[in-house]
Amino acid sequence: MITLINLKILIKLLLILILPPVIGCILSGIDRKVTAHLQGRVGPPLLQPLYDVIKLFNKENIVVNKYQNVYVITYFIFVVLSLFMLLMKMDFLMIIFVYTIANTSLIVGGMSTGSPYSRIGSVRETISMLAYEPILLFYIIGMYMLTGSFKISKLAYTNKPLLYYLPLIFIAMLFIMTIKFKKSPFDFSTSHHAHQELVKGMFTEYSGPALAIIEVAHWYEYVFLLGLIFLFWYTSPIIGLILALITFFLEIVIDNICARLSWEWMLKFTWTIIIGLSIANILFIYLYNVKIL
Amino acid sequence: MAGISKNIMSKSPWVVHVNCNSCNGCDIEFLACLTPIYDAERLGIINVGTPKQADILVVTGSANYKNIDVLKNIYNQMPEPKVVVAVGACACTGGVFHSCYNVIGGIDEILPVDVYVPGCCPKPESIIDGLIEASRILEEKRIKIKNPDKGVAI
Amino acid sequence: MEQIVLLLLLIPLIFSIVFIYSNKKLYKPLSFLMFFICSILSIFLAYKGSLSIRLTGQIFKISEGIITLSEILMILYLFKISVKHHKIGIFILTVIQTIITLFTIFTPDKSEILTVGIDKFSLAMLLIINIVGTLIVIFANGYISEYEHHHGIESKQKLFYPIICLFLSAMNGLVVSDSLSMVYFFWEITTITSFILISYNGDDEAYKSGFRALFLNLIGGICFGVGNILLKKMLDIDTLSGIIQHGSISLSLMLPVFLLCIAGFVKSAQMPFQSWLLGAMVAPTPVSALLHSSTMVKAGVYLIVKLSPAYAGTRLGTVIAIYGAFTFFICSAIAVAQRNAKRILAYSTIANLGLIICSAGIGTGVAVSAAIILIIFHAISKALLFLCTGQIEHTIGSRDIEDMTGLIRIAPVLSILTSFGIISMILPPFGVLVTKWMSIEAAGSNPFVASFLVLGSALTTLYYTKWLGSILAYPVTELKAQDKKDFCIFFPLWALGFGVLMTSIFITPIFNNFVSPEVNKLLKKSTDMYIKRGEVVSKLGTFNEAMVFIALGLVVLFVILMRRLMISSANIKSIYMCGENNFAEGENYFRSWNGKYEKAKVSNLYFDNILDEKALTTFGYVVSSSIIIICLLGGLK
Amino acid sequence: MAKTVIPFGPQHPVLPEPLQLKLVLEDDVVVEAIPAIGYVHRGLEKLTELKDYEQSVYIVERVCGICSFMHSMAYTRGIESIMNIQIPQRAEYIRTILAEIARVQSHLLWLGLLADSFGFESLFMETWRYREDILDIMEMITGNRVIISANKVGGVTKDFTDEHIKFILDTINRLEEKIKDVENVFLNNYTVKQRLAGIGILTPEDARELGALGPIAKGSGIPLDLRTTGYSAYKYLDFEPIVDNHCDSYGRTVVRIKEIYQSFQLIRQAISKLPSGEIFIPVKGLPNGEVISRLEQPRGEAIYYIKTNGTKTLSRLKIRTPTFANIPTLLKMLPGSRLQDVPVIVLTIDPCISCTER
């Protein structure tokens, strides 16, 4: 009996470790393909991200100091951990805290290289962190107010999708996704194409295997972030998935119809309108005392 | 999968572009390779801005006394295996400017050049040819680095 | 048992006297001796558990006598300095103080009882005071001579050590006392020692800050005194436990409780009173570490947490929660624009104290647990950070976090310790973050409090990450100084660092032994949460500490496993400078327009224009004062 | 105040060309920005003292690949006026048409790079795709896409056939529609406007003081367009210089976009008036004398000072290119701007470093 359970957990664990990067890889392949088509190009093959990563692993490993890669490993592990905890439906607040570790590690990694561009990129990333962290936490608080628990597993017992009562937070989350996916208009700390004033921002000094690990971690992160969107319609997984995919597509489109804005603009925008929206939504729930559990 | 493991490098050659003494003609033709009509990203080619992540160094224009330092630095900062592509007559030999006082000559005076793309300016097709050739050499170099003794096996 | 308690009060006093009469050479061994004695005593006491002692009869008389005498001495001292330095404000406050003291002296205590109550919370506080406090004293040995040398002030160490010891003794007294008059007495001692230590440098600025601290704390003291008298006269309560046991919640209870709370706010430098703590940063770093972050300011929140049953669930509780959360938010915001490390730490201290107060105000089991845990963890982490900052200042001659760029290259050990201190403030699985988790979960039902907490914690991450990044930035500055290998300096640092790690790992026993029983006792109900196998479980959610630790372990494992791939095979190349590196001059030099070589450097962003310290402070004053005034005008109940 | 000091360039992904700016920032605001050039300095002015004056056409063409045609035009016009040659009307018209096509090419290229500088990749792709159509015209008529070598002393080398003319008209008609779309984006897209409006302000006074030329001057309300003096075939064409009073990056964008339409208009006019006849006359003798030849490049006025001494080679050639005159405006526009606006401001002067340094 016990071995059986363990086996089940083991299989689950393996699935959690293996499936997301596959999905993430395909997603980022789709991203590039769709972007190309939006620009009237053919674009790379779907598996191009995979080729990139394999290539990067085969490159020489160059660094500017011996310990910069430690941050990358930390980032990787904690992204995986936060995704793991999300899939294990654990405490939402803790997930975000763990996710913060990952991001902070990446930021500090960028700063630690001492290169001016990556440092400025990291500084800007801290600013975007300032912009998105509150929203994520508001999302959690909203969820808590609706379900009375911080545990994601409780969502399974709800009778209405979160989106019903958290529409404003959903809109806020769309903006957060833009920040997190490093898409225009908020791709000032680093961007997928290096045509920006900071070269490659935070990742300027990373190359070879380290960059490959960052890339793989990004795949996990893609799934993680879309997972957050998925939670908005937890009651029906199909709709949730569709919601996540639509969001993803929307992000790609937004990326292609916006110029990069300044971080100041973003900060002003998030700290007034976006946070305002979130607080309004939470107040609404508080005042009407809505519960969906 | 087998196909991938054979052509690891040539499937995603990332490019960094250095403009030395170029007259812009070659530069804009190189940039034109990335635009929808030629779309080098089809072949996995991305213009990454930083040498640290690049596999191919595309040099346009000849070397002069001020930019050789830049060129050398950029080359040194690239991880192995790496390939240098000289695009245009200037980069190959100095072109029409080869006898100017501030032109040292083609960039092969400074770096080991692997692919020469002739023309002034080369058409984007030529540049893409050059990049494809470069990615093939990249793969060769990778194999050479991996099996230092066995030599090239293709 | 009683003897040990008494010893804890007396030993620092004895040391104080020894310090006065010993010569300079002996300071070091004496400090270590004190560290050992005090920590062993406190650990022993903690091991033994809680107790309560009632001092009656003869002993009462003697203690009462000592207290009265000391109080008179203190008042005389206050008169002296206020006259000497022409401080009218202090003079007036001292007059009021005198009146209160006289009033208490001439309305004799009918009960003729002084109680010493040591509960789990006090034990935890004792541990902090006696271990962290004495560690800081050791640190001071390595620090203070150089400090004096550096600032060109004549040695006052003859004064320094005795006062610090006196302070430790007073702190010990404060946390063990149950009788309000005793608490009040020790409270005043800490005020005065704090004043003496802040004005340590003896220059104008030091005195200015010292008097500001004294002024505000005297106001707090007066509130305390008035609250005391009110409690005694109206409800005949003269102990802390008495307040808690007082069943009914009425205005006559609320007002004195609120006055006591204000005393707590002042002592822990909450918003309208925060200026003294910032001024106090002129004091030598050990003083900042000891008084102004890990112990004395904790006296304020200690009192507020202790009082939490009195207002738990009332409107006052909610207001206190909002008040604390607001302070947390606004001080975090101000800290973002700071560059002076000590000021950052000061604002962060205020913010964290605000968080504690907020948690106490929420008053649920989880929240109060969070408050207590935060007091413990914050004390250790902040002491570590303060000491590190002091040492950094000695190493590079600056406390500007921009100047710390690339510190890891000059002083690797120090930098790693500092970074660890910072990480323990902002990232799980370290204690402070666990409490943040707890308080956000606890605050979840009140959107106002929650919003402030959410915004504040995002800001906190920002300013600490900035600093962390600066320290760890590798190839930037080429400062001359080196890691100084001074045992007196590094023993406390290592010990504190180790303490942070251990307390975080062993959060389970800490919670079960110190926090949970205390909360049970205070709120007379269960904590609604437990910690088991590294898992913090409450009704609302779980925080799996162990998992994060395992992940950290995995990181280490990965780093070791992937050494070949990621680290040892790595080729070190120069940093990217758009191709214009110059190696002859140094890694971060580039050739500039005139053919000369210039150093590239990057400073962080401070948002001075948006998060202007003055404007925000004013804003904070307005909001927090209005909260307090509204409360006083009848928002209680 | 701790300052940030970073090099910006020479090898930098937003700068297609090696220009270095030493940026000194305070919190995110540029307080000092000094350009460093010299990475593309070849010394081709000296080279022309070694080559004969007919070969020099090919050399001056390679001053820059973007405005190459007009360089050769200025040069040949200079030599022709020293030698007192009246070139055939048709050749003048062909030069004018090719010059306007080159202008459109240059402006489209610039629009793309501008879009790239504020991170708008798809807009970059879009404009560069349109640019390919122009390049097709070039390739079809002259055989090369960028450096077209269509000028020679005494006329032009490539004639238009009817088929070419049809192709040109078709293409520009088609492009005009498409460019309306991107114009709408450049001028009305909210995010783009955020990045352009109010960025890099240059008042008319400053522009005059610093010697701004071309679209920069025009974007600051100064109608400085050399084409109005009617050189080459412009005297037969009807147009007004375009000015805009925004005095910022947005204004410069407006000017350049309108200039594209204007160029289309000019091409149509010129084609409708295109006379038939020879396209060059044979040149005899050697030039002797000095001359200043000026014309309106896409980026402003270019000045050629040519001095010959009756031998095959020139004795002095001095090229003052528009970017050379526009770089001083950077000293004015950059301080006070934000880091993220630096690439945008630098690009709005449409810097052409190879022109600047020759």
Added chain:
Amino acid sequence: MLDRMIDNVTTVEKKNLLEAVNNMKLKGYRFAAMTCVQENDIFELDYHFDLNFEMEHIKIVVNQTDEITSISKIFPAAFLIENEYQDLYGLKFKGLIVDYKGALYLTPNSPKTPMVNNKAE
């Protein structure tokens, strides 16, 4: 009309340069270009000014060792070209608003004063 031999040239003394240039500025001219032509050992510096597409020229004649007053204080636009001649002809300009000190185009390794024809016939 544009491409013509250079007329209306005023030759001024070196020391009167600033004054003449200032006059130009007062008349509303803009600084267009500056050429340097070497005739054996002497260098002719032509300052070209433009007003409504009419050019005026001011010429000074200097030796390589002469120190020339920079006009960049009056016309900031002139600083680059003055620096250029500092590099290419080895002339000295004093009072430049931004002085590259011979590093505008050249580095220590490059040929010195490349535009100067040393072997005057």
Added chain:
Amino acid sequence: MANMLNIVLKNFLKKPKTRLYPLKERDSFERTRHKIHFETADCIHCGICQRKCPADAIKVNRAEKIWELNAYRCIICGECVNVCPKKCITMLNKRRDVAENKKYISIKKVD
């Protein structure tokens, strides 16, 4: 932002404009200059092409009847095509291949 949306969606729905170059190649225009071609038969090794070439890419050795082209220096201007009295140099519209090492194209006339 709708203005850009319009463009990208149009692109998305239409076929990409890309020329799939290595797979499919567009025909060159008739006038396209790609490389010069030398017919040695008519050449009289007069050396005019050498003198007129702005890039000094041609070397003619009259004595040994060698005509040499540095194809990597040639800027494909077509001057030599225009000046050759025997019209033995022509311009082709086929691309010259990229190469791993640059060598002179040296053609010796054998009678």
